[in-house]
Amino acid sequence: MASEEKDGTTRPAERPLLVLDDVYAGYGRAAMVLRGLSVKVPPRTVVCLVGPNGAGKSTVLKVASGLLRPREGRVVVDGSDVTGQGPQQMLRSGLAHVLQGHSVFREMTVEENVLLGAYTLRDRARIAERVAFVQELFPIVGERWKQLAGLLSGGQQKQVEFARSLMIDPKVVLLDEPSMGLDPKTTATVFQQITRMRDAGTAVLLVEQNARRALETADLGCVLDLGRVHISGPAAELLADQRLSELYLGGRPRSTA
Amino acid sequence: MDGTLLFQSLVLGVLLGGLYAILAAGLTLYFGVMRVVMIAHAAFVILAAYLAWWFHRETGLDPLFSMVLTVPLFFVIGVLIQRVLITRLRPATLTMMSVLLTFAIALLIEGLLGLFWSGTQRRVQLSYSGDNFEFFGARIAVVKLIAFGLAVLSLALLFLLMKKTRFGLALRATIQHREAAQLVGIRTDWVAGIGFGIGLATAAIGGTALSLDATIYPSLHWSWIGPLMAIIVVGGLGSIPGTAIAALVLGVGQSLLQVELGTTWAQTLFYVALFLTLMLRPQGFFGGRLAQRF
Amino acid sequence: SGDPRGGDEDVVLIGVSLPLTGDFSEPGKGVQRGYEAWVESVNRDGGLLGRRVELKILDDQSAADRVVQDYEALIALHEVDLVFGPFSTRLVIPSARVAEEYGMLFVEPAGAANEVFEQGFENLFYAAPAIANDHYDHLADHILSLPEDERPQTVAVASMDDPFAQATAYGLRDRLREGGLEIVVDEEYPPNTTDFSSIAAKINASGADMVVGGTQYQDAVNIIVQLQQLDYQPKLAAFSTAPTNPEFSAAIGSRTEGIVSPTGYTPDAPFPSNVEFVELYQEMFGTPPAEDEANAFTTGQVVAAAVEAVGCAEQGECQERLVDWLHENEVETIVGPLSWDGQGRPEGAHLIQQYVDGEIRIVLPGETREAEFLYPKPEW
């Protein structure tokens, strides 16, 4: 796929921070989910993965963050081959992953949840600074600081999760449907943060079902189907493609009625 | 009941409660925090008591010194059990299957104890086993006081470890959402293993304390596991202070009831308390998390 | 494994199930040693009816369901010629039923409680001098013979909830109560009790002059230690079974002095077969035999007497003849001559032993005593 293009602001042909090369992966004895998948995420870029349910998007992120070992293929982070390493090593190589669905620590307080986001950090001042930042970004986090996270509403939990992932500054961020369950206002905040991270030099691999919105934010887009990248290209081009819209982005609003 | 007997029973109850507390502390750690129902905990306690007895018989040294060996040994065994066995269980059925798996471990320990040291009842023969001193008209046995002291000390350590260290945080996170914990950089397999090791280390301490003033035999653990389970439920699963308070209350209660009702009926106190707790306050009386939901 | 018969017709195979593990393993092993000593002695003398004797021992783990399966296996699977009884009243009743229903003679060394003899068994014989309720008869006689002001006035009783243990303690308790002593504590605890501090506290608080324990083994050790911890000093302390166990003095340490216990047996008894038995036992195991060992040996003697008299030892009709013979005859044993009533009760009494100068000695009744009865007992 194309890695060096578009958006005149970024310099071309920068070395990608995350590369998945011809990856095959699957769960247990079931059939392979990813079959020869390749993705590259350059720095200062948001790559958006879209595709039908069950296409393997989450699986891609799991392989990238080391939660799932690929059966074949390579995972490269910032130039070094990290295939088969576990999540802790991946995190050390500068890669963070926010899971799909709900992954707060339900029986721990919001405070503990957020501080666990900084588990690898030792610098107290920095942690305090970050805490202040996420509390401001998501007011609910500050308001419910001492409450058990599992008692928050669905969307509030997602906010805590996102806040948790903002505690560190990774080189590569994998986001699995960060906007799911969030109200429109908060969704906007989340997408702002994604842009901010991108602008700070982070490579973002974003999976979204809110595909229009995501592609509007993203630089590059990949359409995943049957465990392979089906089509990829600049996000704007994908958005413009009538047929793709119909297939994967739900057509135009009201057009199905 | 006259005053001295009442006070004597009270004193005995407090001392007994201390022992209950340390024996139950590990159990609440696995159960409340790690969601493993560790039926074999009492078996490990008895194993530790056997090792203390054996150590004393072989070396002639005070059985308390056996802890130098048993505490690290149990820690390692705990880590291994978690890393080799418990991790193999499916998360969906962890609670149920852990009951059966640890039941098997309990049987295994019982069987091996019987194999090596026979079913005979054993008792450490200490020169000071009958020593006692007066305390406001009651008598306190030296051995019981030592056991009580050990319990208090190790409970305090355990509490600090869980509440004040990063380890405690990491352990709880690991149990609640393993993948998410991995993704914030926690080495989940080691954390869970070490948590288990610590639980078993308390069994080593508790077992040694027990061995000072009790008779042991391989199947003894069955008579301990019931009361210990009741204590951790009443105290609130996962809550160490809760466990300590429940242990003291039930220990004193048992001690006092025994005078009026006799030992058999007095033992039902634990189960009555257990049922009442689950009916009225499933989260336990002294904090801790909801007992009924897993 | 492997069938020890191996088609060998020259062997008399005797089946036993014993609690080698579990709650009763301590006495169970004693019984095993007694049986082994008896086999050794019989074989040295040329066997039974000229055939060598072999034992087939199974472990019932002190469990009733096991003991039944064991006798079932011994009789139906291993096809033993004779069976001996197991240990403990609890186990004797179910196993006696198996033997009864297979028509086997059942001589047993341990089922001493009254219940055993009330089940209507016709093939059962208890091979010891007295049933449990009568164990303390000599002690009761002695206490009641003391002048009023020297007697203990108050008695504390604690007994394990076990037919045998209770029978011994309650036999004494009832006689003392009839004799006018006051029972100030009467406690009962289940066999799996581990914490005796409350019982001890209660006994201590009552300040009873005398403490009676209906005990097996470990419970006695525990009660005594707990009483010591409370600094309770009775004038008389009697515990069944435990003090006669060779491990007892090691467990209590130097503080056994004056503790009393009934026994059906003493190694020093003058009966001729006993002298031989003690010698043989010493040779085999290096220690003098205790009561359980002796009862087991007695069991062997009783069965041997019947077999030799009737002239057969196999399953089937022979067993009936053995039973009939025992009902009608007296047998000379290491505990003296034994005879039984219709239910298999022996008709005798136990001796009373006491730790005197660190040794357990017979102190009652007067004619057989090896030492003076220590009363009041020294502090422990």
Place this chain on the structure above:
Amino acid sequence: MPGWVRPAALAVGVALVLLFPELVPNAYVLSAGVIVASYACTATAWSFMGGFTGYVSLGHAAFFGMGAYGTGILIRDLSLQPFLAWLLSGLIVLVITIPVGIAALRVRGASFVIVSISFVLILLLVSQAWEAFTGGANGLNVPRPFADLYRPDHHRIFFYLFVALLAVMLLTWWVIDRSRFGAGLKAVREDEDKAEALGVPTRDYKLAAYLISATFTALAGGMYALWFGDLDPIFQFSILLGAYMVLMALLGGVRHLFGPLVGAVVVGSALEYFKLEFGDTQLHLVFTAILLGIVVLFMPDGVIPAAGALLRRFGPQDTSIREITAEELLERNRAAAEREGAAAGRGGGKPSDGSGETP
């Protein structure tokens, strides 16, 4: 597998079971057969609760013991005909289980395990302490229903009685397993709250399963009492007995009709063998432990499913992902939509701008 295999296997199995008393070499093996049959009854009875609803009870020995003691006490105190006493005692346990079940089923998961363990421990204490009623530690003697039988004949009769009881249980199990009631119970096993939201009256269903399970266990216990004759608190109300039920059911596979039965045959014979061969040491405990450990770790669904999985390993791999792309799918759906055209038109005809009414 051809269609005739199942019925044929079943017929052979039934014939073997019925002929068993005639085939055994001696009365001991027959008595072991009675024990295994009683185990099969208890394990199957257990799986009505543990299998369907996933509520693992380690305390089913409580019902076994109550059934046994109930039978004995009814015969002793009311001089009832033994089998009448047996049925009545099953009924009494059923009644007692109603309040117990309502209380115990308020908690789930591990707490339920604890409650079940405590239930059996309480009954142990009560049966020991309430001497006047239960005979305490002296035990309780249950008179033989058939007087003066030679022991092997006694075993033979009871073998058939246990098998008949087992047949009733298996039939009940089969009916429930394929019913909507069974489906509701299985939903409880997976996610109780969700099941409730779908309209499954979870509490009533659980209670019903618990009652069936308890009553059958009690009937097995009562039968055992009539066969065995001597009851003792420590052995009737033991956790180990409850654990054996779980082990057997689990080993065979709780989701299969014959799972607990297979488990009981395997474990029951193994236990009997271990105890006979290694009974003089504690090795039999070690063997039991290892067996349990292997089952839990390597075949948590039991031998029957494990065997099935092994067979399937040689078959084709399962697929779970769609083998057509979204594009092809769209075409297919389009075609389908066109076919349904008219009907869809009626449905879609409703004004969707919602301007029709104001509240």
Place this chain on the structure above:
Amino acid sequence: MSEAAKKPATGLETVRLTKSFGGVRAVDEATVAFRDGRINALIGPNGSGKTTFFNCVTGMIKPDSGSVLLRGKEITGRPPHRIARGGIGRSFQLCRIFPRMTLLENLLVAVRATGLRQLLAPAREAEAIERARGLLVRVGLDHLENAEAGAISYGQQKLLELAGVLMSDPDTIMLDEPAGGVNPSLIGRIGSLVRELNAEGKTFLIVEHNMEMVMSLSDHVVVFDRGRPIAEGPPSVVQEDPRVLEAYLGV
């Protein structure tokens, strides 16, 4: 009389429904009515009490005060299964399926049964299987019929849950974020499915943050904020309401 008959009947109604958790008033004296036969939407910012409202209505939580009425009949505080049998089906926001059953079995469980005869009737009856397969096709999961539900993707689980609710054939269908995590092309199909069922007479109550879906699908929208309704009306009206713009859409 005839006037009332013409108007769509008020189906689900709450009167001053209140539920607080500690200090948080999750639902605060909410008085709302949803008419039968409509597609109603319930929107509001995160934490505004929508899910709690659902839980109170379906009996999963006991409200502190106030009442829930279904066609005029009080159902407050009834156990969830009774409410479900009364014809209210719901899905969960944090999707709940039976993970160790196949997709088909998941649906078969949802068949309602009452009375002993029905209870003991076989669960895998041909008619039910037929219906279940039909639903699986409609949510695009037919190829996974025999897969274990725990092994399908997050979005697929949401679809399965939706199918399960439909399978139980309730009159009133309450969906908590049915579109969350679902592919946009499928959202369209779910929309037409909802409309179709609505035409057959089903009432819907949908909580959703996907504005496109809410606006295109619903007849009536209720907006929640801090546990109480702040606006309601047809989508086009609500969309313009300044309070809604302020509190929810954040523009």
